[in-house]
Amino acid sequence: MICMIAGMLFVFAPFMRSPASADVPLRRSSVAQRQSVMVIIYADFALIRDVRLLEVQRGENRIAFDDVSAQMSPETAYLADLGTGAPIAVREQDLETAVLSPELMLQRAVGHTVTVIRRVPFTGKETWESALLVSTSGPILKFKDRVETSLPPDSRIVFSSVPLVRLTPDFVVDFDGAAAATHPVALTYLSNGFSWAADYVGRVNKDDDRLDIDAFITLHNDSGLNFDNANISVVAGSIQRAQPGVVRSLGRVTVEATASNVYAVSTNRATRQPVSEFYQYSVPRRTALRTGETKQTLLLFARDVPSKLVYASSADARDFQRQDGDLAEVSVDVSMEFQNDGHGLGVPLPTGVFHLYKNNQAGEPVFIGEAAIPNTPRKEQVSLGLGPSFDIRVRRVQTDYQEIPRPDNRTEYITGYRVTVSNAKTKPVTLQYSEKLGGIWQIQNASASYEKISSDTVLWKIPVPAGGQTVLTFTVDSR
Incomplete structure (x- = not known):
């Protein structure tokens, strides 16, 4: 057979493999003997458990498993006899990846x-x-x-012939069999070339107080290995692997995809179970995952989740030791918050990206932002940062500054501030305004009550009317 590859003409002779050992003949295990395959996908690798029906001979065996991942980590591989439950004593194992090219x-x-x-x-x-x-x-x-x-x-x-090489990677194992029998044998190993991510799609109602959520698990296979009928699951959590300075933590994984290789599958939710300090989410039925393919399966859906928009601004009053009367603009950040509890939630949420939409007055969806969320236990609060506010402004100015010498040779600082919050929206809002303080401090003459939330931070919740403004004044006595 003649074939043109990369500008070169190859004349192929019939494919042959290298001769096996004279003492222990090499026997092959093909995918035709496969009974099941399980793929557990982590952040950037996977655990593969390939169960095949093998004819095990008493004494030494030499088996070549074909159709294994070329990105296998052979040092992680092990065999288990599922028929007898007895351990398999492996003498030697070798990943042979020199395939025809x-x-x-x-x-x-x-x-x-x-x-x-x-x-x-x-x-x-x-x-x-x-x-x-x-x-x-x-x-x-x-x-x-x-x-x-x-x-x-x-x-x-x-070329007049093809060299004696394989068409697919082989994993060759020499092991001792306790007895002659045909048993299901599981080959388990870790492989690179896999990844997954969680993606959340949220739709906000017109009053910003209810949220519909659909969450998907996105799977990606770039290992070079095809799976046609696999049990697939993913693991959420931070996986420690023995590489200096490296902790593999599940986060956002960029997936290259085109319309031809992205498939939305399964309207059934993925099931979950805790495993040690992690959570395993399983695709509800066996599915295909071919190399170069990106596939999605539903993780959860939640409806009418109570939510709220939070407006927050933070300034630093630790400029008390210097005089600065310049008017300062303080940014206002917007976030959408909800509780991971009830309404279809109340389950561990794996880290991922949240994409938010809201309908305009014509009922058409508008993308309003996205934010990454960490691994979130049930009943914990989720906060989605949506960027700066367009309509709410905070202006802060130092109105008073005094330095008062003390008998202990320290200086007491009396510093006054005025904070003006304006709201151009057509509805009232509440701003969570915080100040960072330092040293030994005390708030005096505050025009509104505040909460001390830490040793160096105070918080005001400032109501601001629609189309109006609210002024906050306070003095910091510090040393």
Whole structure:
């Protein structure tokens, strides 16, 4: 058979494998013997459990598992005999990933004679010439009368046969069998090339006090291995792996996708179960996940979740030790908050990205922002930062500054502030305004009550009327 790959012409001989050991014959285990396969996907790797029906011989066995992941971590692999429950004593194991490719064809042909076919310009005729392949770099070709350090123009290399290599990666295991029998044997290993992410879609009602939520698990397979009928699940949590300075934490994973390889599947929710300090979410039925494919499955849906918009602003009154009468604009941040409890929630929420929509007056959806959420236990509050407010302004100015020497040679600072909050919206809002304080401090003459929320922070909840403003004044006595 003749095939053109990357500008080179390959003549294929029948595929053959290297001869097995003279003492222990190599036997193959193909996907036809597969009984089940389980894939548990973490942030950027996966656990694969491949169960196959094997004819185990008493004594030493040498089995080549084909169709394994080329990105397997062979040091993580182990075998288990599911028929007897007895452990399998592995003597040796080897991941063989040298699969057929143009590069491998060239590497295996070094030191051998190949044929170079050159197309003659204008006439289109082809000439055939034998050459010794000296090196793949270039490549370097030794002809009868010359040496070429690159492939001549309009030329291609022809091979007379295929080297003894495999078409797919093999995992070869030498192990001892306790008795001759046909048993289901599980090959379990870790592999790179997998990822997943949680995506949440929220729709806010017109009053910003109710939220509908759909959450999806997005799976991605870039391992080079296809799965046609797999049990698939994902694990949420921070997975510690033995690599210096590295903790694999589930976060937002960027997925490259096109319309042709993204599929929304399964209207059934993923089921969940706790495993140690993590949560495992399982796709409700067996599914296919082919290499290069991105697939989604429903995690949960929640309706009429009580929510609220929170407006917050924070300033730093630790400028009390210097005089500064300049008017300062303090940013106002907006967030959407809800409780992970009831209305279809009340379940562990894996870290992911929340996408929020709200209908305009014509009933058309408008995207209003997105925010990442951390792993969130049940009954915890979720806060989605939506950026700065358009209509609410905070202006802060220092109105008084005094330095008073004390008998203990320390200085007492009396500093006054005026904070003006304006609201251009057509409805009233409440601003959560906080100040950071330092040293030994005391608030005096505040025009509104406040809450001390930490040793250096106070909080005011300031109601602001629609189209109006509210002024807050206070003095800081500190030393």
